[in-house]
Amino acid sequence: MGGLPDDLDFELIEPLRTLFKDEVRQVGLSLGLPDAIIWRQPFPGPGLAIRIVGEVTEERLRILRQADLIAREELHLAGLDQVIWQSPVVLLAEVRSVGVQGDGRSYGHPIVLRPVSSEDAMTADWSRVPYEVLAKISNRITNEVSEVNRVVLDITSKPPGTIEWE
Secondary structure (H helix, E strand, O other): OOOOOOOOOOOOOOOOOOOOHHHHHHHHHHHOOOHHHHOOOOOOOOOHHHHEEOOOOHHHHHHHHHHHHHHHHHHHHOOOOOOOOEOOEEEEOOOOEEEEEOOEEEEEEEEEEOOEEOOOOOOEEEOOOOHHHHHHHHHHHHHHOOOEEEEEEOOOOEOOOOOOOO
16 A cells, blocks of 8 residues: 555555455445445545646635535436546636626636546546536536636546546
């Protein structure tokens, strides 16, 4: 496991180390674990910092967490947990987009939605999320996260793209 010291005072046992995400899910199903655990989104090892394009700050992490929570809630409510392999939300922190909020112009951050479907994460295709669900996600993010005024959808397959942006 990465990040552990070389001089451990115990033997590290990692029985699932060689399994891919889809295989870990099969083990979870065989063990009868709750669906909420089996089908939850994989979390990036380096954390949310890799989903911020630009300098990572507490403020930018707060914005990303809010947008990510909204996207995950709406995908869950739409029953897409088992259809979408992973759905990273990316904050383009160094980009400002012009928009209209209230009666005036605004300069906010764009958020990128990256829902993908895959069997093993070696290849992936963008998930065809229903327009109604995308509209709810976009409306909620732009209405509830004041620093965001645009939501875009990444429809790049893997390859040539990757699932995460960084």
